[in-house]
Amino acid sequence: MFAEQAAPTAQGLLAPPSAEPPTFPRVAVSGYSDCSQPFQLGERSFARQYAHIYAVRLASMRPSLERRARSRWGNDIAVRRLSELQEGEECCVVGTLFKAMQLQPSILQEISEEHNLVPQPPLPKYIQPSDELMLEDELQRIKLEGAIDVQRLVTGTIVAVYGREQDDGRFLVKDHCFADLPPPLPWSGPSSDRFVLLASGLGLGSVSGEALLSTQLLVDVVTGQLGAEGEQSCAAHITRVILAGNLLSQNTQSRDTLNKAKYLTKKTQAASVEAVKMLDEILLQLCTSVPVDVMPGEFDPTNYTLPQQPLHRCMLPLASAYATLRLVTNPYQASLDGVRFLGTSGQNISDIFKYSSMDDYLEILEWTLLAGHISPTAPDTLGCYPFYKSDPFILTECPHVYFCGNAPHFQSKLLQGKEGQRVLLVTVPDFSATQTACLVNLRDLSCQPITFSSFGADSED
Amino acid sequence: MADELYLENIDEFVTDHNRVVTYKWLSYTLGVHVNQAKQMLYDYVERRRKENSGAQLHVTYLVAGNLLQNGHVCHKVAVVREDKLEAMKSKLSTIASVHVYSIQKALLKDSSPLYNTDYDIVKTNLQHCSKFSAIRCAAAVPRTPPDAPRAPAPARSPQRQRDPDATAGTVNGHGPRAAKPPPQQHKGIMGMFAAKAAARPQDTPKEAKAEAKEAPGVSAASSKPPTKNSIMNNFFGKAAMNKLKANSMPEQPKEEKEVVKPSVAVAEPESSPNTVAEKPGKKTESDRIQQKDKKSKTKRADRSDDEEESDPENVKKKRKRIKQLLSDSSDEEDVPPSPTPEEERAPSPPPEPALKTELEPSSTEVSAGGRKRKRKRVLKSKMFIDEEEGCMAPTCGLGRCSSDLDEPRQTRMSNRKAQEQDSTAPPRAAPSALEDPLGAGCRRGVPTAPAALRRLLSDPSHRDPSTLR
Numbered sequence: 001m002f003a004e005q006a007a008p009t010a011q012g013l014l015a016p017p018s019a020e021p022p023t024f025p026r027v028a029v030s031g032y033s034d035c036s037q038p039f040q041l042g043e044r045s046f047a048r049q050y051a052h053i054y055a056v057r058l059a060s061m062r063p064s065l066e067r068r069a070r071s072r073w074g075n076d077i078a079v080r081r082l083s084e085l086q087e088g089e090e091c092c093v094v095g096t097l098f099k100a101m102q103l104q105p106s107i108l109q110e111i112s113e114e115h116n117l118v119p120q121p122p123l124p125k126y127i128q129p130s131d132e133l134m135l136e137d138e139l140q141r142i143k144l145e146g147a148i149d150v151q152r153l154v155t156g157t158i159v160a161v162y163g164r165e166q167d168d169g170r171f172l173v174k175d176h177c178f179a180d181l182p183p184p185l186p187w188s189g190p191s192s193d194r195f196v197l198l199a200s201g202l203g204l205g206s207v208s209g210e211a212l213l214s215t216q217l218l219v220d221v222v223t224g225q226l227g228a229e230g231e232q233s234c235a236a237h238i239t240r241v242i243l244a245g246n247l248l249s250q251n252t253q254s255r256d257t258l259n260k261a262k263y264l265t266k267k268t269q270a271a272s273v274e275a276v277k278m279l280d281e282i283l284l285q286l287c288t289s290v291p292v293d294v295m296p297g298e299f300d301p302t303n304y305t306l307p308q309q310p311l312h313r314c315m316l317p318l319a320s321a322y323a324t325l326r327l328v329t330n331p332y333q334a335s336l337d338g339v340r341f342l343g344t345s346g347q348n349i350s351d352i353f354k355y356s357s358m359d360d361y362l363e364i365l366e367w368t369l370l371a372g373h374i375s376p377t378a379p380d381t382l383g384c385y386p387f388y389k390s391d392p393f394i395l396t397e398c399p400h401v402y403f404c405g406n407a408p409h410f411q412s413k414l415l416q417g418k419e420g421q422r423v424l425l426v427t428v429p430d431f432s433a434t435q436t437a438c439l440v441n442l443r444d445l446s447c448q449p450i451t452f453s454s455f456g457a458d459s460e461d
Numbered sequence: 462m463a464d465e466l467y468l469e470n471i472d473e474f475v476t477d478h479n480r481v482v483t484y485k486w487l488s489y490t491l492g493v494h495v496n497q498a499k500q501m502l503y504d505y506v507e508r509r510r511k512e513n514s515g516a517q518l519h520v521t522y523l524v525a526g527n528l529l530q531n532g533h534v535c536h537k538v539a540v541v542r543e544d545k546l547e548a549m550k551s552k553l554s555t556i557a558s559v560h561v562y563s564i565q566k567a568l569l570k571d572s573s574p575l576y577n578t579d580y581d582i583v584k585t586n587l588q589h590c591s592k593f594s595a596i597r598c599a600a601a602v603p604r605t606p607p608d609a610p611r612a613p614a615p616a617r618s619p620q621r622q623r624d625p626d627a628t629a630g631t632v633n634g635h636g637p638r639a640a641k642p643p644p645q646q647h648k649g650i651m652g653m654f655a656a657k658a659a660a661r662p663q664d665t666p667k668e669a670k671a672e673a674k675e676a677p678g679v680s681a682a683s684s685k686p687p688t689k690n691s692i693m694n695n696f697f698g699k700a701a702m703n704k705l706k707a708n709s710m711p712e713q714p715k716e717e718k719e720v721v722k723p724s725v726a727v728a729e730p731e732s733s734p735n736t737v738a739e740k741p742g743k744k745t746e747s748d749r750i751q752q753k754d755k756k757s758k759t760k761r762a763d764r765s766d767d768e769e770e771s772d773p774e775n776v777k778k779k780r781k782r783i784k785q786l787l788s789d790s791s792d793e794e795d796v797p798p799s800p801t802p803e804e805e806r807a808p809s810p811p812p813e814p815a816l817k818t819e820l821e822p823s824s825t826e827v828s829a830g831g832r833k834r835k836r837k838r839v840l841k842s843k844m845f846i847d848e849e850e851g852c853m854a855p856t857c858g859l860g861r862c863s864s865d866l867d868e869p870r871q872t873r874m875s876n877r878k879a880q881e882q883d884s885t886a887p888p889r890a891a892p893s894a895l896e897d898p899l900g901a902g903c904r905r906g907v908p909t910a911p912a913a914l915r916r917l918l919s920d921p922s923h924r925d926p927s928t929l930r
Contacts, residue, residue: 002536003527006557013496013560016504017467021496026598213576217538224596225485225495226538227525228558232595281587288591289598318587321603439536450536451528454572455545
C-alpha cells in the first residue's frame with residue numbers, strides 16, 4: 001500500500017539538495033477510546049478458588065449457546081442439564097469441556113514420592129492419542145465420545161453437544177457447536193487511508209544484535225526519517241503503533257541469582273535493566289512522533305497471570321513524559337478511529353497450541369473467536385486471575401481487528417460472519433526473529449507485512 | 462558557497478575523521494532536514510566520483526518497495542551495499558524509495574557500524590529526536606508534570622504535622638525552623654542546596670525571632686517538646702524513639718547547664734566563635750555538616766560566609782532534632798527545663814554526635830529528611846573526633862575501651878583533618894572551641910549514663926566511643 005503511492009517520487013532523493021524539503025504532519029487521531037477496563041485489575045485478592053471463574057463462564061455463555069443450539073438443531077430440541085439426562089434420549093447439553101491429558105504437567109505428580117518421576121521437560125505439544133474429553137456442567141461431568149475431535153479441543157471451552165447418553169454412562173455426540181462469532185459492532189471506520197502498525201517481540205536485551213538495526217529501521221520508517229518523500233508522506237498516515245508484548249527478550253529472564261552463589265552475583269545487574277533502558281530510548285523516539293500503545297508480554301516486567309497489567313511508567317522515564325505513550329494491559333481492546341481492535345501478546349494462542357492438535361496460529365486465533373472466548377485454557381494451564389464476578393475473556397462483541405502477538409510468522413485473514421461481522425485476523429510475527437511488522441489499513445481492513453533487513457557478513461539478500 | 466560547505470564537511474568527516482556518515486548522523490550534525498542530508502550525501506558521492514573515479518568511497522543505500530513473498534505482497538525496507546543495489550531493486554516489484562543511507566571509507570562487513578553511529582547520535586539528541594524528521598506530530602507534547610509536586614508530598618506530610626506546632630511555637634523561633642526542614646527534607650541533597658539559599662534570607666527574621674525567643678525563655682520551650690515528641694514519633698517510629706529517648710538522656714543535664722548561656726548566645730548568632738564556646742562550635746559544625754552533606758568540600762570557603770547567615774537555621778534545625786530527642790528522653794530522666802533553641806545549641810557536641818549516631822540506625826526508616834540527618838550525624842561525630850585530638854571516650858571511664866575501634870576512627874580522623882586543612886580559618890577555630898564542651902560533656906556524661914544508654918552504647922558501631930563523650 002505504501003509502494004504504489006510512493007513510487008513516483010522514489011528516486012527523488014538521488015539528487016542534489018533541493019530547497020526546503022516538505023514536512024508532513026502526522027494524521028491526527030480522530031477517535032480513540034480505551035475499552036480494556038475489564039482487563040484492568042485494581043485490588044487483587046488471590047484468596048479465591050478458580051472454580052468460580054468456570055462457573056461464571058458457563059453461566060454467562062449458556063444463553064448464547066442455547067440460542068445457537070436451537071438455531072442449529074431445531075427449535076424443539078430438549079436442552080438438558082447433566083443431572084436431568086435420561087438414557088437414550090436425544091438432547092442437547094451445554095457445559096465446559098475438560099480434556100484429561102496424560103502428558104499434562106502436573107506439579108502433584110512431580111513431587112509425589114511414590115511415582116519417583118523426574119520432572120517432565122517442556123514439550124512443544126502435550127497431546128496424546130489417549131486423551132479423553134469430558135463435559136462438565138454445574139453439578140456433574142460425563143465422558144464424551146463420537147463426532148467430536150478430542151485432539152483439537154482444549155479444556156475450558158464452553159460447548160453445546162447434541163446426542164444421547166449411552167448405557168455405559170458415556171455421552172455419544174452426534175454434533176456439537178460453539179458460541180460462534182459474537183454480535184457485530186457497527187462499522188464507522190475512516191474513509192481515507194489510515195494505518196496502524198502492529199509489532200511484537202522486539203526482544204531487546206538479547207545477546208544477538210542483528211535485530212537492532214532492523215528495530216532502528218522500523219522506528220525510522222514510522223517517524224518519517226527513512227525513505228523518500230512519497231514513503232514519508234505515506235508513513236505520516238500511520239496513526240498508531242501497537243507493540244504487542246515481549247519487548248524484552250527471553251534472555252533477560254534468566255536470573256543468575258537463583259543458581260549462583262551470592263558472592264558472584266552480588267554486584268551484577270539484572271539483564272532487564274539495560275534492556276528496559278534501551279526500550280525507553282526507542283519508545284522515546286517513537287513517542288515524539290506517533291501515539292504508541294505498549295502491551296506487556298510473557299517476558300516483560302509485569303505480572304505473570306492474565307490479564308497482565310500495564311508496565312509501570314517509572315520504568316520508562318523518558319518516554320512516559322509524552323502523552324502519546326500509553327501503557328496498556330494484555331489483552332488490549334480499544335477503538336481507534338471507529339475500528340475496534342482486540343488482541344493479546346500471544347500467550348493464549350501459544351498455550352492452546354501446546355494442548356491442541358491445531359498447528360496454525362491463525363487457525364487457533366480463528367477458533368478462539370468462534371469459541372467466543374479469548375483464552376479458554378486459562379486458568380487450567382495458563383495463569384489467570386481468579387475472577388468470580390465475571391469472566392472478562394468472554395467475547396461479547398465482535399472486534400474488527402483481532403490480533404495476537406509473537407507468532408512464528410505473519411498471517412492474516414479477513415473473516416466474514418453470518419450476521420455481517422467482518423473481522424481481520426492478524427498473527428503478528430515475532431520481530432526479533434522475523435524482522436517483520438504489520439501495517440493494518442483501517443479503511444478497508446487490509447493488512448500488509450513490512451520487513452526490514454540489513455546486510456550481514458554472510459547474507460546476500 | 463553555502464552549498465559547497467556541506468560538501469567540505471562531508472569530505473572532512475569521511476576522509477579525515479574516517480567516520481561512517483549516515484544520513485541521520487549528518488542531519489543531526491549539520492542541523493538539516495533528513496531529506497536534505499540524504500541529498501547532500503548523494504551529491505557528495507556524485508561529485509567525488511566525477512572528480513576522482515578512484516575515490517575510496519563506499520556507499521550503502523536504502524531501498525524500499527513491494528516484494529512478493531510467501532504468496533503475499535510484503536513491503537520490504539532494506540539497507541544494501543552499493544554492489545547489491547541493483548539486485549535488490551530488481552527483486553522488488555514496485556520501488557517506493559531509494560536513497561543514500563551512508564558513506565564511509567571502508568567496506569562494511571556488516572551493518573553494526575551503521576547502527577552504532579545512529580545510536581550514538583540519537584542518544585546525544587534524545588530530547589529532540591524528531592526535530593529533523595519529515596513527519597511532525599502535533600499530539601506529541603510532553604505531559605505537564607503533576608508528578609513533581611507529588612514527590613515532595615509524602616516527605617512533606619510528616620512536616621505538615623510539625624507546621625501547626627511551629628506556628629504555635631513561633632514565639633520560640635521554631636516557626637522558621639519548621640518551615641525550613643520541609644523544603645530541605647523533601648528534596649534531599651538538592652533541597653539542601655535550595656534550602657541553604659533560602660536559609661539566608663530567612664536569617665534576619667530568624668535572628669529577630671531568636672532574640673524574641675529568649676524572652677519567653679524556658680517555659681515556652683517546655684511547651685514545645687511534648688508536641689515535638691509526637692512529631693518525632695511520627696518521624697522515627699517507636700523503635701527509634703526508644704533509642705532516642707535513651708540516648709538523649711546525657712544531653713538533658715547538659716541542656717540544663719546551658720540554659721544560662723543561650724541568652725547571650727542567641728543574641729548574636731554570628732558572634733565570633735570565641736565568645737560562646739559551644740554555640741559557635743555547634744554553628745560551625747552544623748555548617749560543616751551541611752556543607753558536607755552538600756558534598757562540596759570546596760564550599761568551605763563559603764562556609765565562613767554561610768556560617769553566620771545560615772547558622773541560626775542549621776543550628777536551629779539541629780537544635781530542633783536534638784530538642785525532640787531530648788524531650789523524648791525527658792521521661793527517663795529528671796525533666797529539664799525544656800531547652801530553648803539556644804539551650805539546644807549549648808548541649809555539648811558529644812551529645813550531638815551521640816544523638817546522631819544513635820539516630821543513625823533509626824534514621825534508616827525515616828524519609829529523606831532522616832537520611833540527611835544521618836549523613837549529618839556521621840560527619841559531626843567524625844569532626845568531633847578530629848577536634849578531640851584523640852580524646853577517646855573509653856578512657857573517660859565508661860568502661861568500654863576498644864583500641865581497634867580507635868583505628869578506623871583515626872584514619873577517618875586523619876582524612877577529616879586533611880580535608881579540614883583545606884578549609885579557611887573560621888572552621889578551624891571551631892576545634893579549639895569544641896574541646897571545652899567535649900571535655901565538659903565527657904565529664905558530665907559518664908556518671909549519669911544509665912543502663913539504657915550503656916545498652917545503646919554497646920552497639921557495635923565504631924562511632925560508639927564518641928557517644929560516650
